[in-house]
Amino acid sequence: MTYQPGERVALVHTTDPHTLLRPGDEGTVRRYHPDPRILDVDWDNGSHLSMCLDAGDRVRRAGRAGPPDTGWQQVLDTLSAAGATVGRAAAQWWAQEALGGRAVGDVRPAARRILAALDDGDPAVLDGLPTADPYFLGDDKARYAEAAPPGAPAWQELTAHRVDEARWVWCGGFDDAVTDEVARQCRIVLHPSGDDRDLSHLHPDRVRLGGPGVFAGDWAWTPNADGEMRVPVGFAGTLVDTWNGWAVFTCTRGVAEAIVADQQAARDRYRKHLAAHGVTGVQQDRLVDESMARMRFDGDVVDVDETRVHGDPDAVERITAGADGRYTVMGRSWTWIAVHPYDCDRIAGDLPDPVEQPPRPAA
Incomplete structure (x- = not known):
């Protein structure tokens, strides 16, 4: 999963024992370093604590800052949903190899390992999941033409910033759906009756x-x-x-x-x-x-x-x-x-x- 400057996030968990941040606190992404997976955030409470995503810190996407452009936001929401649809399908195909009909032997140990890796943000597993590259520009126009709702601005009318937003939100929807669907498939495997609910509680x-x-x-x-x-x-x-x-x-x-x-x-x-x-x-x-x-x-x-x-x-x-x-x-x-x-x-x-x-x- 990747993040872009200006994106809003909310804290899910941090391993920092001294911070005053609490789950649910929101902030704005300042910078994302993909290799060490460090997310620099300007938190609304004034903190500038960076999130070490490989060390157990976790955030989720939150609402956009500032007064929303409801028309463009609807376009982004539709693009995100379209990315999620493709992401779920990719995750289901991936799960067939790892957990489903094409897997060999008892897959429950693998399901437990994958679920734990999703919770911990373990790159050894996460890097093997399907992902959408937000830095690849070649699919932008085709994705937009296929997924944009009626009444959306024409592709040629989009500013460079909105082109980037469209790509990032589609890829974000894809990546979020992949992790959610892989977790669901693991839960189905592990539950005695195939219940796909999150039973971590x-x-x-x-x-x-x-x-x-x-x-x-x-x-x-x-x-x-x-x-x-x-x-x-x-x-x-x-x-x-x-x-x-x-x-x-x-x-x-x-x-x-x-x-x-x-x-x-x-x-x-x-x-x-x-x-x-x-x-x-x-x-x-x-x-x-x-x-x-x-x-x-x-x-x-x-x-x-x-x-x-x-x-x-x-x-x-x-x-x-x-x-x-x-x-x-x-x-x-x-x-x-x-x-x-x-x-x-x-x-x-x-x-x-x-x-x-x-x-x-x-x-």
Whole structure:
């Protein structure tokens, strides 16, 4: 992605721990150095902090400065959308080679690596994506003729500045669409059901009290056929507390039923394992009960019997739904952890969209 002087940008993230700039602050591009990928910005708050894009600083394009020329701005918006259409198509073709039908083997590791590179601005990956060169002038006239809306100025009427603007905005739309579409394709690959939403808000490091997450027992990690450690099923819920460092979460009735079913499936797998080694009958029942709790729904109550697990006749728990109808299943007994949705083969429950944060009040 490239930038031109006069372009408006907004801060997304900076690694500078001392700056007073905050995400959402806007400024005007003064200069862009493509080789080291350093962006010089005159920020509206008076700061002149440069953005080191290869070192983790990130910005996004913002509105144009000064009173807008609405007619010309409409032309630029249309050109940007046209560039985005071509960029998405280029990204989809690229993804077929890297992630799709023409890729070989398990593409999930590649999808994770690409997503991380997009977040970090890693040139080792970004430089391999399709890109539109804003310094190549040969396609300007044809692009403008194809994409400019009805009523736009004729090509020969454009000033040199507007020719440059038209080229840069088309290329910017192309490049932005490429990164967005590549990220979407990666998310489709990684999500158990092909969900293309951005689920970065559900990363375990971002799960906060009162917020959504995907949870599993710390014992759940299992190697798949390729030796990759995976979580067979994750459970969607809301983190409400921690217990000795472990997660305590609430969930819907449907998710609670999935937890009960998963526990029964684990007991069945252990029972088959014992049978394969010649352990049957009463001895088999005893070993299964000593290893894992019995769980079942009794009406609206989750009945958990761990009497043989703990050797305690009183180790029986009956879990009822709270006033909100949500269950806390073994919240302060089992070692639950937050896991990334992309590490799960299946997810029980619905994953929420990120909550819109209220705008930061002006200082």
